[in-house]
Amino acid sequence: MLCCLKDSKADLTTAKFILYYGPSVADSDIYDLHDSKSLLEDEHLDLKKNTVLYLHGYLEDPDVESIHVIAEAYLERKDTNLIVLDWGELADGNYIFDAVVNAKQLGPELAKVLLEMFDHGLDIEKLHIVGHSLGGQMAGIIGREIIKRTKGEKKIKRISALDPAFPLFYLTAGLGSHLNKRDAEFVDVIHTDAWLYGAPSSTGTADFWPNGGKTLQPGCPKRNYKMLSDNDLSSHRRSWWYWAESVSDRFPIQFEAVPCKNWNDFKDKKYDETFTPVVMGHHCPTNLRGDFYLQTNGATPFARGKEGTVYVDPKDLLGTHIYEIQASTTKLD
Structure with missing residues (x-):
C-alpha cells in the first residue's frame, strides 16, 4: 500500500x-520538540487561556490548506492559544512502514514532553488536543501514554478526532489500539469518510456522523x-472544514445534531x-454520550443549524454541486 512514496526519516527531533x-498565519514562533521550556516562556503564549494542540494528518505539513484554515479559525478567537505540531517529515513516506510507525513512536514522546510542560506551567485542565486522520489516532496514543506514565493520575480533558484514520487501526492486529x-x-x-480513509465505527465518547x-x-x-x-x-x-467553521466566530449558525441509532433512523425521523439539538465541533458539550446525526450544506457555510436536524433530499442542499471552495487563507511564502 502506498509503496511508491519515498521513505520518511525516523528522526523524532524533526518534529516542531x-x-x-x-493576526495572520505568517505570525508564528517555532520551537524544537524538546525545547518546551522556551515555548512556555513565549510572550505570545497566555497560560491563563485554553490551549489547543493540533495534530495534522498523513502527508501534510504547515504549508497545506488544512493548517491555514484551522489556524485562521483559531486566530479569530481571543480565548485560545493554538500550537500546531509540525511532524511533516515523519508523516511522509510509506503509510504502513513509515508514517504509522512514526506516529506510534512520536505519540509517547509527545506525552513525555506534555507531562514536562504540565510540571512547568501548562494547565492540563485547559489543554485540548485536536487531530485529523492519522493525527487523530496519534492523539489517542498521546492520551493513553499520559494515563500510563502517571498510573492514571493525569488524563487529558478533551481529545477531538477529525475523521481519525481507518487503515491499520481497526481491522488489523499487531499495530496497537485505535482512538x-x-x-x-x-x-x-x-x-x-467512514470505511475508506476514516474510522468505520463509533470510537469516542460522542461520535458525530x-x-x-x-x-x-x-x-x-x-x-x-x-x-x-x-x-x-x-x-x-x-x-x-467542519471543525474550522465551528471554531470561527464568523459563522453564527452552528452544526446542530440529534441522537440516533443510525443514518436511516435519522432520515426517517426515528428519534x-x-x-434539544446538541452542537458538533468546537462548542460541543462535554457531557454528551452516544451517536449523533445531522446534515450539512455542500459549500461553506456548511452548518445548517436546526434545519440540519431534519433530513432533506441532498440535491436540495445549498451548494451540493459546488466543489471548489474559496477559502480566505493567507498562504506562507
Missing part, C-alpha cells in the same frame, strides 16, 4: 511546535479512487423530536 499568535473513549475524559469524533458520516459528503465530486488525489480526499477533508 508552532505557536500561532496572529477510543478511554484516551481522555471526553473524546468527540467527527466522521466524514454528518450526512451519515460516509463518502460522498455534500458538494464533493464523485470519487475517482485515485489514491490521495484531491478528488479522492474530499470527504475525508470535510472533517477539518425524540422534543430533544
Whole structure:
C-alpha cells in the first residue's frame, strides 16, 4: 500500500511546535520538540487561556490548506492559544512502514514532553488536543501514554478526532489500539469518510456522523479512487472544514445534531423530536454520550443549524454541486 512514496526519516527531533499568535498565519514562533521550556516562556503564549494542540494528518505539513484554515479559525478567537505540531517529515513516506510507525513512536514522546510542560506551567485542565486522520489516532496514543506514565493520575480533558484514520487501526492486529473513549475524559469524533480513509465505527465518547458520516459528503465530486488525489480526499477533508467553521466566530449558525441509532433512523425521523439539538465541533458539550446525526450544506457555510436536524433530499442542499471552495487563507511564502 502506498509503496511508491519515498521513505520518511525516523528522526523524532524533526518534529516542531508552532505557536500561532496572529493576526495572520505568517505570525508564528517555532520551537524544537524538546525545547518546551522556551515555548512556555513565549510572550505570545497566555497560560491563563485554553490551549489547543493540533495534530495534522498523513502527508501534510504547515504549508497545506488544512493548517491555514484551522489556524485562521483559531486566530479569530481571543480565548485560545493554538500550537500546531509540525511532524511533516515523519508523516511522509510509506503509510504502513513509515508514517504509522512514526506516529506510534512520536505519540509517547509527545506525552513525555506534555507531562514536562504540565510540571512547568501548562494547565492540563485547559489543554485540548485536536487531530485529523492519522493525527487523530496519534492523539489517542498521546492520551493513553499520559494515563500510563502517571498510573492514571493525569488524563487529558478533551481529545477531538477529525475523521481519525481507518487503515491499520481497526481491522488489523499487531499495530496497537485505535482512538477510543478511554484516551481522555471526553473524546468527540467527527466522521466524514467512514470505511475508506476514516474510522468505520463509533470510537469516542460522542461520535458525530454528518450526512451519515460516509463518502460522498455534500458538494464533493464523485470519487475517482485515485489514491490521495484531491478528488479522492474530499470527504475525508470535510472533517477539518467542519471543525474550522465551528471554531470561527464568523459563522453564527452552528452544526446542530440529534441522537440516533443510525443514518436511516435519522432520515426517517426515528428519534425524540422534543430533544434539544446538541452542537458538533468546537462548542460541543462535554457531557454528551452516544451517536449523533445531522446534515450539512455542500459549500461553506456548511452548518445548517436546526434545519440540519431534519433530513432533506441532498440535491436540495445549498451548494451540493459546488466543489471548489474559496477559502480566505493567507498562504506562507
